[in-house]
Amino acid sequence: MFLYLEDSSKFAFSRRESFKEFLSSQDGEAFGMLGIPFDSTATYMPGARFGPSAIREASYNFEGYNLTFNRELKAPIFDLGDVSVVAGDFKETSKRIIDTLTRLLSHDLKPLILGGEHTITYPILKTIQSRDNPTIIHFDAHMDMRDHYNGKFTHATVMRRVYELEPQDIIMIGVRSASREEIEFVKEHEIEYYTSQMIQENIEEVTSKLRSIKDPVYVTVDMDVLDPSHAPMVGNPTPCGLTPFHMEKFIETISRKDIMGVDIVEVTSPVKGDQTGLNAAKILHDLLSLKS
Amino acid sequence: MFLYLEDSSKFAFSRRESFKEFLSSQDGEAFGMLGIPFDSTATYMPGARFGPSAIREASYNFEGYNLTFNRELKAPIFDLGDVSVVAGDFKETSKRIIDTLTRLLSHDLKPLILGGEHTITYPILKTIQSRDNPTIIHFDAHMDMRDHYNGKFTHATVMRRVYELEPQDIIMIGVRSASREEIEFVKEHEIEYYTSQMIQENIEEVTSKLRSIKDPVYVTVDMDVLDPSHAPMVGNPTPCGLTPFHMEKFIETISRKDIMGVDIVEVTSPVKGDQTGLNAAKILHDLLSLKS
Amino acid sequence: MFLYLEDSSKFAFSRRESFKEFLSSQDGEAFGMLGIPFDSTATYMPGARFGPSAIREASYNFEGYNLTFNRELKAPIFDLGDVSVVAGDFKETSKRIIDTLTRLLSHDLKPLILGGEHTITYPILKTIQSRDNPTIIHFDAHMDMRDHYNGKFTHATVMRRVYELEPQDIIMIGVRSASREEIEFVKEHEIEYYTSQMIQENIEEVTSKLRSIKDPVYVTVDMDVLDPSHAPMVGNPTPCGLTPFHMEKFIETISRKDIMGVDIVEVTSPVKGDQTGLNAAKILHDLLSLKS
Amino acid sequence: MFLYLEDSSKFAFSRRESFKEFLSSQDGEAFGMLGIPFDSTATYMPGARFGPSAIREASYNFEGYNLTFNRELKAPIFDLGDVSVVAGDFKETSKRIIDTLTRLLSHDLKPLILGGEHTITYPILKTIQSRDNPTIIHFDAHMDMRDHYNGKFTHATVMRRVYELEPQDIIMIGVRSASREEIEFVKEHEIEYYTSQMIQENIEEVTSKLRSIKDPVYVTVDMDVLDPSHAPMVGNPTPCGLTPFHMEKFIETISRKDIMGVDIVEVTSPVKGDQTGLNAAKILHDLLSLKS
Amino acid sequence: MFLYLEDSSKFAFSRRESFKEFLSSQDGEAFGMLGIPFDSTATYMPGARFGPSAIREASYNFEGYNLTFNRELKAPIFDLGDVSVVAGDFKETSKRIIDTLTRLLSHDLKPLILGGEHTITYPILKTIQSRDNPTIIHFDAHMDMRDHYNGKFTHATVMRRVYELEPQDIIMIGVRSASREEIEFVKEHEIEYYTSQMIQENIEEVTSKLRSIKDPVYVTVDMDVLDPSHAPMVGNPTPCGLTPFHMEKFIETISRKDIMGVDIVEVTSPVKGDQTGLNAAKILHDLLSLKS
Amino acid sequence: MFLYLEDSSKFAFSRRESFKEFLSSQDGEAFGMLGIPFDSTATYMPGARFGPSAIREASYNFEGYNLTFNRELKAPIFDLGDVSVVAGDFKETSKRIIDTLTRLLSHDLKPLILGGEHTITYPILKTIQSRDNPTIIHFDAHMDMRDHYNGKFTHATVMRRVYELEPQDIIMIGVRSASREEIEFVKEHEIEYYTSQMIQENIEEVTSKLRSIKDPVYVTVDMDVLDPSHAPMVGNPTPCGLTPFHMEKFIETISRKDIMGVDIVEVTSPVKGDQTGLNAAKILHDLLSLKS
Ligand SMILES: [Mn+2]
Ligand SMILES: [Mn+2]
Ligand SMILES: [Mn+2]
Ligand SMILES: [Mn+2]
Ligand SMILES: [Mn+2]
Ligand SMILES: [Mn+2]
Ligand SMILES: [Mn+2]
Ligand SMILES: [Mn+2]
Ligand SMILES: [Mn+2]
Ligand SMILES: [Mn+2]
């Protein structure tokens, strides 16, 4: 009706029609995008609340066609907006995430989550785990495997809580910072991890590992997995990280898996055009092109 | 259906339901908000394309209740998104603005426009003028009354083009910069203007003038009317401007008029939280509270 | 021993010797400065964790002599560092604030607190109230009087919680934003407030009120009481605020009272030299000069 | 006459004398530098108008001697200032570029152009093509080969328009973003392109191709060819780009060719010291050292 | 010859022809503009080296006509570029300033100096004093009257050194920060000063004083005289400063005097469009319009 | 006594007790950290005065455990604060550095110096040279080997002055900018240097050289040795620099040497969280872990 209107605050490649109409007329799957602007347990740089809008804005700098993978991005995506989080109250926020995500899954929408802090991955996986028992592919500069750090539920303990959900497996990629407690826990429980230094030397070892993991998978991307030169605006920028080229290769490999959901967290950019948002949007763009 | 979802990219006080459903069930009027992120003729600082998102984001820092005027903001507002503009092509952009606005007016929605450069006020008023013949209340550091400046349709000529539409009247508030050509034109055609220096001395002269003008009115606010200390991110920041206290008084007076539409232009903030967007959002907040 | 060493991260006018040695050799009082970098319930702009360092850094731009009040800043101040807060856990943070402050009071040090979010004022006053029953002088753009907002203990409810501590009195200065619930509560309980608009018109009414209040007093300064042009980096920048000239006059009046403590909260500047920190430091500088 | 005066707004290595005097006393060639601060068709980040001053300012951080190539920068360069562009009017701007460049070529000055948006390359090459029929070496993240995008003359169509001028050849380096239309056009017309991914794997293939191309050449550098980590301030920052090391090697190879002109476009830095301007200045510094 | 060329790095209102040709064909006086980007003794915020380019860039946002004073800016101004300063060596820099200024004065060009730190006012006045014995009108938040502060020649001692040159008189406007030593010196030597607080109350006292002072005058403007809300980027931003309205009135009064020279110092903006540069450019714009 | 207090302005891994008590109860060595915020001879970007606080702040983003090297950071470090420098007066500053460092060495504390400009390395090495005659390992984009550049003691001449102290040897790593004078001097005196281009090709050549140098060593790190993508905020950002991965390898090798002292200079970040400070802190973190 309104010829020239557009909602530039939704993800650039999302459908503008109702997802109910879409789903009733189609077979197959669609993606449901949710922003979760929660950042109350950040310990170094705050601002992950800006992540959802930063990533959506950045998506407008990408083409419908993906030259690298020679694919048109046609995957049906519905950008549902943001979960209404409660600053300072992870418990209530967690409940809301679980309720919203449960509803989303009931519509056969696969979650694409834009954080917010990494802490939110726990309620997400708590919801998904009960259905899918996925292998968790965890991109991060950190292990996030502490048992306790400023409480039980923070960005530094989230993967420990996820581990307690007993997922099929966890594999960590890009790690370069951990406490002794974490490294011991990970070794004791035979959780595989690949440091950024290893990847720098021999990326093939990781892509080959990724090819071998069992379906289904869930992908959680803490954007601090990238080097600060590529992702300066994150909660805990950590030197010696991965490059977007590394991520391109990993995403290509992962796209062949049966993916239950994806989250991209810890983007803190308050300024339009910042490359942290761009690199986060590119990860989604690549994955969604490859899934098209 | 989705309990905890919100679309934080729409204006904070806009209705989330369909405006068609709303209008069918109500008497009276509603407002239709449009962003117009066009900024191709900017000559000093670029970025007015960021205006619509800056003002919407800033609106989330305001309360539903307006303490200053002791009013609840209840006016029905529908945020329709942005007009899809064509960078570098004002002619085509202008056509799209006119088409979209015509449709909006046909639904009895009163336009609330978020610019973009001031240039967009011409197609807006071209659409409105044919119906309403309003008095134009023009807040600006500049007269924008040149006949030609980088062409016929730019931020520096827009009020000359508007004048040629023969509106009931034009009144300029907050002016402090002009060319000799402009001042001569304005004097010759007896267009009233009030400099910021005059307002600083005696604001009553202007509010009294505003009270006396004939209905209906259209309000165009170039945010550079404020002092750069209050609106640093605009296309042409100009010292010795008005304060938000001045605007509060003017808006209070204007709110008693029959307002055909409002535009707020020239906000260029790319950073969340910048006060230029806050002050623009406050002008809307005050006006809409007073109209509630 | 080390001739040329300095600790430029302490407040510029703090003593470098041990406060225990100082106190044992002196009569009279001294001030104890504490940073409390807690900001987990921020709802608009995050970063109040940067407040303590921003204010301390800014203090180095001031002279030992205060030209405005013709006084040398000689009040004995001990900058004790920051309370180790727990991001995301106000309950534990609150406990630590109370424990630390209790100890500080036991040494006859008067608290000078650098926030952090306004939320921290509750545990501070809980500690002080039991001893001193002060009149609370509350500088803020907001009432912070909601009963509930994202929980019971947030920057938007803090003065309601403080009210429940039954202090001698509360007086609010610079208010310009509130919910209807707050305004009704405040009126019902006869809590006096002065809007920034009233102050703009007639500051004498407030200074005269301030002169009349009963000792002792506690002063809490939410830096958003200043206009965003003077304090752009705060959690909730709100147009039409006070100027540093207004604060200068209020501080002069307040300095004649028996002050039990001061907090200055909501500074979010991550950049050195930002005027929000400068204006916060000036408030302390003026007060401490006048108390010298 | 004035001993200690300098004009730090000209390119650091430009001659300060009159180019007419210089040329009359010398054999051989000289370079004429022009800024073209036009950016009206920018679609993502605005500000290419700041490019000319950003690159000139950055040139002051380089030495007269070039350690990498063991050469003194002695090439005679005359920085003639900026073309007076018309914001919003590419047609008039284009005419001015052509007139100015024609004059410059008539003095045997080889153009060194500082953009501005990439759109300006069309009038530049329209002027040059009629004389020199060069091979175009096109560094860019994008193909800029659309037939139409917001009109016929924009940063996204410029190389299509250049192709229509029928230059000897076009070779594209660093591409990683295109529409399906562009990739099909390029393949159909056998325009060679090298993606950044190919270059990452095997730069030798490109340098060897560059060595084989036919003289004369024209070089157009869209600074978004670099990765956003090296050129964050450009109109369309695109992940997975080249590094300055890659550019160093390409420039070394190209310097052996007969170069008819160079443009460096899309730098949008408004802040002094930003690395986008530095990397642009380095490309010029390397090329001019190698041509000395 | 080159139709459309412009040198946007010179002051917007400066003549583009040779000042020698101009002077030979004219009677009367002309202004010579010099940048002096020296900032080695800055103690709080560095960057006054960016002052000259910040002020020149900002001048492009002003009109040839001055609406406030109803005057066309026609005064002949020659922008001669920057003095080549020596970072870290005030002695040598001082010598160069004196040599350059001496030459400038020998051509009957009146100096318009763009700092740089306030320290540069000493060599300027040393040169001028010997000829003109002016009354010094000193706008500043500080007295700069220490005898010694990090040495004899720094921004904090410059007016003491100037005092030792025995100028006709010194009058200080906008002061709000001083050491006890300075205040005592100033009182002992009967140097008049007007604090910003006094001016806030009664500006007429100062304009009337200014009217009464004896010709000729020299005007030195430390941009920190403005409030940080109007001049955030200066070496020592100091709360409770003047507004651009105050400066407008002072400049109007001063323009009736016989002015030997002007310097505007301490602008530290590295970002284009910052209001500190704008307000500095406005002071020059007003003065030069009034002198036209 | 104060349970929850912390001094977050000291280096994160420094001891909070008195170093005298510590040393009396221990054998072996400890490190003494000093900030030297001197930056008066900076020629391009100012702000190295912010280096000490930027690096200390960044240290809080690191773990006590170092995953890369599998080591706990246990080395005893005492952060003594900053040397009180004199802006604009290198001679006096130099004297204070020498006096302070002499005292520090007398307590068997090994210096860890946070600059400040590179110029400060001269007084540091003048103090150390007389005792230890170390091999100087010099990380820098520049040679800093001019005999004279804005005087005898500046960031561009510092290594020439150091050479004149006749240290055992100097080895330069990461160089990519020099004047012809410098390259000739270095070749004539057989000072070895490794350009970043060489390192990019073959890092082993440098690590092997580093292994072969004679003890003891002193390490001076000009942070511009890193590429501007990793260290954007330095005095002279220079393209084509090293990566943090390169530094990791060099530090690992150097850690096996007998290190007499370290300085890390030229960080100019005024904004918290900037990666320049992070990469500087990482160098210290790696070295101190490896020395634990
Ligand atoms: Mn992480
Ligand atoms: Mn994480
Ligand atoms: Mn305007
Ligand atoms: Mn306008
Ligand atoms: Mn508040
Ligand atoms: Mn508050
Ligand atoms: Mn491009
Ligand atoms: Mn391009
Ligand atoms: Mn000053
Ligand atoms: Mn001064």
Ligand SMILES: [Mn+2]
């Ligand atoms: Mn260097």
Ligand SMILES: [Mn+2]
């Ligand atoms: Mn160096």
